Amino acid sequence: MAEINGVWPSTDNAWHSLRSIDLSRPVREFLWRLMHNVPKIGKYWLKVPNKEYRSECQPCEVLETMDHILYECSALGQELVWTAAKDLWARTGRQWPEISLGAITGCGLFAIRDKRGKVIPSPTRLLKIIVSEAAFLIWKIWCERVIQHGNDIDKAPSESEINNRFQAAIQKRLKINTMLTSRRKFKQRAVPIKTLRKTWEQVLFQPHQGAPE
Numbered sequence: 001m002a003e004i005n006g007v008w009p010s011t012d013n014a015w016h017s018l019r020s021i022d023l024s025r026p027v028r029e030f031l032w033r034l035m036h037n038v039p040k041i042g043k044y045w046l047k048v049p050n051k052e053y054r055s056e057c058q059p060c061e062v063l064e065t066m067d068h069i070l071y072e073c074s075a076l077g078q079e080l081v082w083t084a085a086k087d088l089w090a091r092t093g094r095q096w097p098e099i100s101l102g103a104i105t106g107c108g109l110f111a112i113r114d115k116r117g118k119v120i121p122s123p124t125r126l127l128k129i130i131v132s133e134a135a136f137l138i139w140k141i142w143c144e145r146v147i148q149h150g151n152d153i154d155k156a157p158s159e160s161e162i163n164n165r166f167q168a169a170i171q172k173r174l175k176i177n178t179m180l181t182s183r184r185k186f187k188q189r190a191v192p193i194k195t196l197r198k199t200w201e202q203v204l205f206q207p208h209q210g211a212p213e
């Protein structure tokens, strides 16, 4: 995060970032587990008699680590999701951060700044959403492949299925963001429509049509 933001986050900031309201609840839980190194992967299984084989990523035959799962694995999934995430972000015309375990775990700390160093809230919010939802989807796909389907390649999701799931994850966030603007429901806590528009309009923009109402 120091490399991406240009400043070192404090420990307090790092923990607080896990509660960022820009992250969905399941994502926050996933990042919390990641920061605490909870997922039982790789080295954990080397100590479990007769389960040592679980320490390796089967398609790649290397020791499984979170880095491997989230952005190195050659099994279908991570690369496709990151490409979709990057393509979506490219519509903002802004630079995509280099993905690392630090960037994923600390995505709640992202801060996109203007020339004077002031944080620009809308793209910052969108980047948090895109990176966190992409990483969480990759983790879910891994869990399904390894835990649910025991590495059965016949049960692996197709390319289009993975792309659709990423789309759906982002659509869901957009829908929730939209609902949060309801004055009737949330009164003074409602998110201003201007905030919603600024966050999403660049990625929703259609040529000749603008952003949908």
Ligand SMILES: [Zn+2]
Residues within 6 Å of the ligand: 057, 058, 059, 060, 061, 068, 072, 073, 074, 075
């Ligand atoms: Zn792998």
